[in-house]
Amino acid sequence: MSKYIIEGGKKLAGEIAVSGAKNSVLPILAATVLNNDINTVFNVPDISDLKVMIKILRAVGCKVDRVDNIVTVDSRTLNTVRIPEELVREMRSSIILMGAMLARCQEVEVSYPGGCEIGPRPIDFHLKALKELGAEIEESHGFIYCKGNNLKGADIQLDYPSVGATENIMLAAIKAKGTTIIRNAAKEPEIIDLQNYLNAMGGKIYGAGTSIIRIDGVDHLNSVEHTIIPDRIVAGTYMVASGITGGEVVLKNIEVDHIQSIIAKLREAGCLIYNNCTTLKIIGPKIISPIESLQTIPYPGFPTDMQAQVMSLLTIANGTSIISETIFENRFKHVPELVRMGANIKTVGNVAVIKGVSQLTGAKVTAKDLRGGACLLLAGLAAKGTTIVDNIYHIDRGYEKLEENLTSIGANIRRIE
Ligand SMILES: CC(=O)N[C@H]1[C@@H](OP(=O)(O)OP(=O)(O)OC[C@H]2O[C@@H](n3ccc(=O)[nH]c3=O)[C@H](O)[C@@H]2O)O[C@H](CO)[C@@H](O)[C@@H]1O
Numbered sequence: 447m448s449k450y451i452i453e454g455g456k457k458l459a460g461e462i463a464v465s466g467a468k469n470s471v472l473p474i475l476a477a478t479v480l481n482n483d484i485n486t487v488f489n490v491p492d493i494s495d496l497k498v499m500i501k502i503l504r505a506v507g508c509k510v511d512r513v514d515n516i517v518t519v520d521s522r523t524l525n526t527v528r529i530p531e532e533l534v535r536e537m538r539s540s541i542i543l544m545g546a547m548l549a550r551c552q553e554v555e556v557s558y559p560g561g562c563e564i565g566p567r568p569i570d571f572h573l574k575a576l577k578e579l580g581a582e583i584e585e586s587h588g589f590i591y592c593k594g595n596n597l598k599g600a601d602i603q604l605d606y607p608s609v610g611a612t613e614n615i616m617l618a619a620i621k622a623k624g625t626t627i628i629r630n631a632a633k634e635p636e637i638i639d640l641q642n643y644l645n646a647m648g649g650k651i652y653g654a655g656t657s658i659i660r661i662d663g664v665d666h667l668n669s670v671e672h673t674i675i676p677d678r679i680v681a682g683t684y685m686v687a688s689g690i691t692g693g694e695v696v697l698k699n700i701e702v703d704h705i706q707s708i709i710a711k712l713r714e715a716g717c718l719i720y721n722n723c724t725t726l727k728i729i730g731p732k733i734i735s736p737i738e739s740l741q742t743i744p745y746p747g748f749p750t751d752m753q754a755q756v757m758s759l760l761t762i763a764n765g766t767s768i769i770s771e772t773i774f775e776n777r778f779k780h781v782p783e784l785v786r787m788g789a790n791i792k793t794v795g796n797v798a799v800i801k802g803v804s805q806l807t808g809a810k811v812t813a814k815d816l817r818g819g820a821c822l823l824l825a826g827l828a829a830k831g832t833t834i835v836d837n838i839y840h841i842d843r844g845y846e847k848l849e850e851n852l853t854s855i856g857a858n859i860r861r862i863e
């Protein structure tokens with residue numbers, strides 16, 4: 447198993463260009479199966495989840511070419527509606543293929559998805575919504591068989607603004623007869639990116655970024671070229687790297703509007719942040735201030751995908767911080783690992799109380815999920831001595847050239863296989 451070895455205590459300084467967003471590229475690549483044509487996607491991050499998505503697309507017969515960060519998918523050769531179980535289980539986003547394949551082939555067979563171990567992650571909203579569009583769904587032995595010869599637009603009320611369910615409905619409804627309305631839709635920037643991709647294909651979708659999305663079904667979808675938005679969570683992770691090391695880091699290729707909630711909390715922690723629309727400089731404080739209350743909330747609230755990374759910063763704040771994780775039931779698996787490094791954190795249910803300590807110390811710790819792994823790496827950058835982070839395949843799911851980027855701004859980090 448690959449590991450990171452980090453010698454902590456180096457101030458980071460320099461410039462990093464942020465990659466394309468994982469949580470945008472995966473649904474958009476799933477959407478390439480919608481038409482019978484060739485689609486090109488730019489600014490694709492080099493992460494392991496992308497490799498899984500490419501394998502899935504090839505497994506259903508698409509021809510996929512990847513040159514640097516450009517991926518071309520020829521979906522004219524799609525030849526099966528069965529998505530291989532071993533690939534679906536590797537990655538949560540594979541479930542988004544359900545809506546896309548249903549729209550393209552009127553049929554799909556898929557197993558329950560994988561993803562981070564951050565809670566049960568049910569897909570009942572997805573299945574209920576697809577049924578409302580007219581799909582017939584059977585579930586047995588962990589497989590879902592879905593048929594939809596005659597999908598019809600529907601008025602769908604989501605119980606929660608689920609990102610994945612909103613995406614699945616957009617994909618399934620794009621070719622349905624008539625109009626679909628999604629109420630209480632997710633408003634994340636990745637939903638807007640998906641709408642832009644689908645509309646460039648000839649879709650008629652309106653309202654992404656608000657809580658009501660309208661999809662007017664169309665008959666034909668054409669070839670498309672699309673550039674993925676910058677990854678707001680990768681940007682946030684590098685911002686914490688600068689903050690926790692008292693560094694001075696400039697980030698390029700960001701969308702400042704997408705990270706306002708992260709900027710606000712890092713300012714509360716004492717970081718100095720200067721930005722224009724696409725570039726941001728973050729200077730870490732000499733003394734990190736605690737954050738009295740941080741709650742993870744659907745966009746534009748503070749993202750659950752940044753909870754662990756900000757917790758690492760608060761472990762060395764000058765006082766007590768409180769974090770409430772409201773999206774996922776089990777997203778504190780990094781806590782016992784941070785405690786091994788000398789952090790003082792107590793959790794009660796979905797609330798973590800973090801009493802800042804003056805210094806973390808290097809230790810051998812294990813990544814339990816993607817962002818929790820990134821949080822341990824960040825803690826290692828600030829800790830005294832050597833930190834070994836095990837199971838970094840979790841981190842590889844979502845970060846491109848992480849050790850190269852961090853080394854280029856002064857970190858002492860290396861990967862051993
Ligand atoms: C709202 C939110 O922040 N969503 C995050 C979620 O998206 P992802 O699409 O994975 O999850 P959802 O947005 O669907 O889930 C939000 C909440 O709804 C529940 N739920 C969801 C679907 C369903 O059918 N039934 C159900 O009960 C989930 O258990 C969770 O508590 O994880 C991604 C990866 O970490 C993040 O990038 C997204 O920002």
Ligand SMILES: C=C(OP(=O)(O)O)C(=O)O
Pocket residue numbers: 468469537538539560561562564751816817844
């Ligand atoms: C948990 C994450 O991803 P996934 O939903 O793909 O597991 C994440 O991006 O933080």
